[in-house]
Amino acid sequence: MADWSNLPTELLGLIALHLLSVLDIIRFRAIFSRVTLSSSSSKGWLIKHDAELIDKTFRLLSPLSRFPFRLFRCRKINLLKFNVTEIHPTYIVQKQRKKQADKRFIRAVVEGRNDRLVVICCDRKVRYWNGEMWTRFEDQVGELCDLIVHQGMTYALDSRGIIWWISPARGIFRYGPALNDDIAKSCSWRDRSLVGGSCGDLYIVDRIVEGNRREMNFATFSFFSKVIRDDVGNTPLEREEGGFYPRTLGFKVYKIDDDSCQWEEVKSLGGNAFVMATDTRFSVVASEYYGCLENSIYFTDEHKRAKDYEIKVFKLDDGSITTMSGYYQDCFQMFFPNRRWNVVV
Template identity: 45%
Template sequence: MDKFVFGVNDKKEIWWCNNEESNDDNNNVWTRVSDEEAEYFSDIIVHKGQIYALDLNSAIWWISLSELEIFQYGPSTPMDYYEFDDCKDKRLVEFCGELCIIHRFCKTFRVRRVDVERTTGFKVYKMNMELVEWVEVKSLGDNAFVMATDSCFSVVSSDYYGCLENAIYFTEEKDVNNVNVFKLGDGSVTNLVESSENCFHMFYPPFV
């Protein structure tokens, strides 16, 4: 964002710096952005020239570039998940010009006497501006989401050979050498077989 740089560190904190300013050691000075109600965040994004952050309670915050403070933007997304064990990850993504939130769900399975955590599904939400509430997106149409390690973005599936529409591509935290795909239509999760004919062969080694 012009002269400003924002980021979320591994402690889930948002920090910013002015890349036109530095201290005597020629290093950028970083300042933390937080609020009494929101200290930790899972993602940050630039959307239509504005900066938004997603906190760990699934609420979106707007960051003012003039004041460098945060203000809550609308209500939190629903968290009443009865069929899932854990909402493992939450991301922001721009989809068809709208700001959306992706929730990733995991369960722990016992495999050969070892607990293994696996992704079981995703839910996508967008803001209904008339009702001022988050509504679930049931279909991505001819689009797909790629949930990479440090970013999340959408693509038009028909632009990429072998890319499935209405799907989310991702890797498991402890199995980053394999790309998986979640089909939003039937809720299935399958492993993506590496192939030079598939557009996603570019993600081997896995996308980062």
């Protein structure tokens, strides 16, 4: 085998430039788990953890973001005292040499049946990794804004509120009706998400934010330009907005009505609560977690400094929002296991 160290410096520089491709991108996985005391499994806590790419150790992450959770110092969990059940995995696309998310991709999941990485890129198109390069799906229409793996199937949501079933082996197919025009136009694509219910239902969740993203003066934002390389060629990305961090005013939830086969606004989640993290969204049964409020949505608003965020809860029944003011505040106990039990992975 040739010794690359003997190559001319100029040639090594050219090689390095060509290495800055999609091959530098790898999967990064975080896991939401339910932790309960072995002596009593009726209620538990929701924790988020990931595996370090280098030493393969686990670290606890902030409940609704991707950043390390520094509240506890212990780094072990005694499985004789606690039961740990995986609830929901989440993925982001990350540079291999830099531990940061790649902003060319806004959503990432692993396709349930074939374990393939599927992403929505900043051009609003969905692609999957075939082992060598990003591959486009044929017959894509509309701007896609969210991805979800629900009951082993992969679904995408577009800006019109149409759900699409995605299969790297078969393609992309429409699944269900569109939102009516008034609902579809009431929310920016960036503020619309898919959430899988505990009973198998799919929900569309609109985040109502302060101001209107569509009417913002884009001259005040910062932008970057990137190129996505896939099986078709190089796709230059348009400007991506940044620097605008709106405050959430509330949420609206929609579900397909069985009788009319149309999307209808949901006034109650029953005994469930939605968790809207920065990289995933899912449903939990409120009674299974300490302090968790049923018929509510837990979320956070992004700030200028990414590590500065506050956990909040929106109550669907009265439209009120409560912001966490203390780690032991009742309605936020589900995210903060008691320190004296050293519940840290």
